[in-house]
Structure formats: structure tokens, C-alpha cells
Amino acid sequence: MIAATHIARLFNKPDSRNERVRLLDMVDRPLLFVALFLLCLGLVMVGSASTSIAEKMMGDPFYFFWRQLVYMGIGLLVATSVMRVPMEIWEKSGRALILLSILLLILVFIPGLGREINGSQRWIMLGPLTLQVSEFVKLFSVIYLAGYLVRHHNEVRSRVVGFLRPLILLTLLSLLLLLEPDYGAVVVLFLTAFGMMWLGGVRFTQFMLLLSSLAAALALLAVTSPYRLQRLTTFLNPWADPYDSGFQLTQALIAFGRGEWFGVGLGSSIQKLFYLPEAHTDFLFAVMAEELGLFMVILVVMAYLFVVYRALKIGRRAEKREQPFSGYVAYGLGIWIGVQAFINIGVNMGVLPTKGLTLPLMSYGGSSLLVMCIVIALLLRIDIETRKYDRRSQMPKGRDYEP
Numbered sequence: 332m333i334a335a336t337h338i339a340r341l342f343n344k345p346d347s348r349n350e351r352v353r354l355l356d357m358v359d360r361p362l363l364f365v366a367l368f369l370l371c372l373g374l375v376m377v378g379s380a381s382t383s384i385a386e387k388m389m390g391d392p393f394y395f396f397w398r399q400l401v402y403m404g405i406g407l408l409v410a411t412s413v414m415r416v417p418m419e420i421w422e423k424s425g426r427a428l429i430l431l432s433i434l435l436l437i438l439v440f441i442p443g444l445g446r447e448i449n450g451s452q453r454w455i456m457l458g459p460l461t462l463q464v465s466e467f468v469k470l471f472s473v474i475y476l477a478g479y480l481v482r483h484h485n486e487v488r489s490r491v492v493g494f495l496r497p498l499i500l501l502t503l504l505s506l507l508l509l510l511e512p513d514y515g516a517v518v519v520l521f522l523t524a525f526g527m528m529w530l531g532g533v534r535f536t537q538f539m540l541l542l543s544s545l546a547a548a549l550a551l552l553a554v555t556s557p558y559r560l561q562r563l564t565t566f567l568n569p570w571a572d573p574y575d576s577g578f579q580l581t582q583a584l585i586a587f588g589r590g591e592w593f594g595v596g597l598g599s600s601i602q603k604l605f606y607l608p609e610a611h612t613d614f615l616f617a618v619m620a621e622e623l624g625l626f627m628v629i630l631v632v633m634a635y636l637f638v639v640y641r642a643l644k645i646g647r648r649a650e651k652r653e654q655p656f657s658g659y660v661a662y663g664l665g666i667w668i669g670v671q672a673f674i675n676i677g678v679n680m681g682v683l684p685t686k687g688l689t690l691p692l693m694s695y696g697g698s699s700l701l702v703m704c705i706v707i708a709l710l711l712r713i714d715i716e717t718r719k720y721d722r723r724s725q726m727p728k729g730r731d732y733e734p
Contacts, residue, residue, distance in 0.1 A: 359714045362641045366707045373693030380618040381611035402697040406704030413708035422656045425478035428471035435464045436507035463698035465516035477659035480531040488532040515686035526666040582607040586621035594624030611695045616679040639669040657713040
């Protein structure tokens with residue numbers, strides 16, 4: 332209630348227009364421009380990659396393009412609002428958000444509310460909207476874990492129980508995700524959490540023990556589940572069965588091969604013509620490689636590296652400015668983007684098993700796009716608050732400062 336009141340007052344300030352101007356003046360423009368570049372490129376590629384399947388399923392070749400455009404508009408509107416919410420509100424809301432995550436994961440399995448697509452129960456129906464719960468769970472987990480690292484900073488560094496406690500909660504979330512099933516979200520969730528705890532000061536021996544335990548658990552999950560084991564063996568040799576289990580991966584590799592240096596031209600992909608499944612979602616990167624070539628592939632990879640670098644830099648600066656919660660959130664968001672982009676690109680290029688993860692800011696999907704816009708807005712907000720700190724510290728003593 333207190334948090335809601337604070338946010339309401341924030342949005343009803345009489346000088347809100349002046350505040351928006353100040354926020355725009357202080358925003359990290361390079362990060363914003365690179366994020367917008369990925370968003371716009373993703374919109375174009377979704378439109379190109381989905382024309383055939385959209386015309387066949389919906390009778391409109393631009394059906395997915397228009398929906399992605401609407402998602403993008405909503406995401407940008409939400410992002411502008413998130414940028415105005417102080418990080419202290421997010422810090423106070425961490426425990427409530429993790430409880431909300433558990434609730435959402437349970438609601439997925441309620442008949443009439445949860446929705447099953449391609450054998451996975453990952454979505455909640457809210458009228459005309461379909462929300463993929465795992466995207467919000469990853470965001471809420473980062474916020475909760477950042478708050479935990481601040482509250483139990485010394486315990487995390489000195490005692491085993493300090494970093495085991497959040498892992499028990501993350502394990503509960505992971506079990507619910509595996510019931511959907513969403514193996515890829517579990518991998519991203521744990522790798523992000525481990526990265527945050529490593530940067531939070533967990534001892535190297537304890538960290539390596541945890542990492543080894545995670546690797547063993549994931550390997551056990553892979554070999555004990557028939558469809559995951561099939562994905563793993565297919566990844567090792569997709570050409571052994573190119574017309575069945577290896578079909579998706581071989582088609583993606585063919586797309587990369589056809590692209591060469593500068594691609595076959597925007598809209599001229601052959602693989603998107605019902606050869607490459609999920610061309611506008613999980614395998615959007617392969618279609619982009621075919622149409623725009625190696626040059627664009629390198630440019631997009633560099634763009635993701637820049638976003639990750641900027642996030643880690645923002646986190647480091649916030650930590651130095653005595654804003655540890657903001658620093659850990661920035662670390663977590665940067666690791667999350669980097670891990671998910673790496674896995675998606677690796678899957679598209681055949682160097683990782685298929686995981687069913689979207690390419691951040693680019694792949695088709697309302698929930699993914701909305702959450703990623705929130706992620707970028709949080710990074711921009713953290714950067715703005717650290718800049719305010721710098722300006723405040725430079726003001727002469729005794730003079731009031733208007734943030």
C-alpha cells in the first residue's frame with residue numbers, strides 16, 4: 332500500500348513534464364539507441380520471417396508484424412513509466428514479487444486460466460492477452476535476489492547458509508518451471524543467480540561447488556527425460572536424421588550458409604517458407620543471417636555485447652555510489668540478457684542444444700518484449716540515479732539540491 336501510494340504521488344506531480352525533460356537529459360543515450368536498434372531490427376525481421384506462416388494461418392501476411400508493433404508500443408509506454416519509479420520502491424517490493432512469481436507459476440496449471448501451446452503449459456490467459464509467466468519470473472527473481480544480497484551481504488560472503496537460502500527458493504521456482512516444462516528458463520534463471528552471487532562476494536570454492544552441482548543436476552535432467560535426451564543427441568549430430576529430429580537445426584544451418592557475407596536480401600529467405608519451424612520466434616536469428624548476412628550477424632552480436640557491457644558498467648558505478656541494490660539489479664539484468672542471447676544464438680548456429688528461448692528484444696512474443704523493455708528501463712533508471720548522486724555530491728555544502 333505504501334509503495335502504491337508513493338508511485339501514485341510520483342505520477343501525479345504537477346511538474347511531471349519538467350521531470351520527464353530532466354530524465355531525457357540524463358538518460359544513457361548509447362544504451363537507449365542500441366536497445367532501440369535491436370527493437371526496430373527485430374520488428375523488421377519478425378515481419379519478414381513470419382509472412383508465409385501468417386498468411387497460411389491468419390490470411391494476413393503481416394499479422395505477426397502488426398501484433399509485434401503493438402507489443403513494442405506497449406513495451407515502450409510501460410518502459411517510460413518504469414523509468415520514473417525510484418529503485419527503492421523495487422527494493423521494498425522484492426519479497427512480494429517473488430511470492431507473485433510462485434502464484435503465477437501455480438496459476439498456469441489451473442484449467443481455463445492456463446494455456447497449453449505445443450505441449451507446454453507456460454501461458455496465462457487474461458482476456459485477449461496471453462502472458463508467458465517465465466519471463467516475469469526471471470525479472471522478479473533478479474529483483475528479489477538483489478535485495479537479498481543487500482540484506483545478507485556479510486552472511487553471503489562468510490557462511491554457506493547465506494547463499495543456500497535463496498537457492499532453495501529458486502529451486503522451488505525451477506521445479507514449477509520444469510512442470511510446464513520450461514528447461515531453458517531454468518538454465519537462464521540459475522546462471523543469472525549464480526552470476527549475481529559471484530559478484531556479490533560468494534567464496535570461489537563455494538561458487539565452484541554450486542556450479543558443479545548445477546551442471547550435474549541439469550545433465551541429470553537432460554538424460555532422464557526422453558525428449559531432452561533426443562534434443563541433446565540431435566544437437567551432436569543433426570545430419571544423422573535431417574528429415575525428422577535434426578530437421579530444425581539443419582534448416583537453420585542451411586540458412587546461415589545461404590546468407591554468406593551480405594545475405595540474399597531482406598524478405599528473400601527460402602528457409603522461412605515452412606522449412607524452418609519457429610522462424611519468427613526461436614530461430615529469428617537464422618532467418619536474419621540468411622537475409623542480411625554475416626555482416627549483420629556480427630553487428631547484432633556486438634550490440635548485445637555492448638548492452639551487457641553497459642549494464643555491468645552501470646552496476647559497478649551504482650555499487651561505488653553506495654547503491655548496492657541498484658548495482659546488483661544491473662548486474663543481474665546484464666547477465667540475464669547476455670546468457671539468453673548467447674543461448675539463442677548458440678542454438679541457431681548449432682553449437683548448443685535447442686532450448687526454446689527467445690532472442691531478447693528481437694524475437695516475436697508480447698511477454699518477452701514487454702519484460703525486456705522493462706529491463707532496459709530499469710538499467711536506464713539505475714544510471715539516472717547514479718548520475719543524480721554524482722551531481723548531488725558535487726553541489727556546494729548547505730545548498731539544497733532538486734533531483
